Amino acid sequence: MIKILFFARLREQLSTDSLTIAARENLTTELIRQQLAETDDVWNKIMSPDSLLVAVNQEISDWYQQVNDGDEVAFFPPVTGG
């Protein structure tokens, strides 16, 4: 299983902070994004790659990163701390 997390605006707009998906061969951050975007129109809009960041195992990543069973993948908007 792969744990997926959502933060900030995404978490609110999707009304969920986490879910799990099944692991499979050759899975990447981009494929997970596409899979989630296909859920419905709301997800499709929110999971569009504009202004969307992804982290794998708590490290900022790109859209080509391979994702393996047991990984934690997080999607969130650009950060605004400080």
Place this chain on the structure above:
Amino acid sequence: MIKVQKNDFVVADEYLRLAGDNQDGAIVTFVGKVRDFNEGLDVQGLSLEHYPGMTEKVLSDIENKAREHWPLNKVTIIHRFGNLTLGEQIVFIGVTSPHRKAAFAACEFLIDFLKTKAPFWKKELTSDGSIWLDAKASDNDASQQWHNKLT
């Protein structure tokens, strides 16, 4: 020392913790606060969310980067999360070094990188409702300038 916490911090206590070593000729600190305006709206407070685990990792990476570039002795980074009201402290950065220029530069580097790399998100509570803040291009520019300067 890196702390991500709900509670407020006391600058005097943090200063004393930084000030103990006689090898340091310089201490520079920065405090970020909740201010009462943003893009023309009346801000009444903030709600700050973060990614527990990743936040601490990123802050530790930023500290290590600063240590690669400047001779630093102590480094303190404290960032709060949760609900904050107007005027409350959000973030503390403190660095000590034998030299003043290194301390100033490292402190500015740390806050510039924190703002663009650490997974915190601010939601402003205004008279018109609550709004997630968008990242500022000027913050990215500040971070990018360090990158250009140091590489």
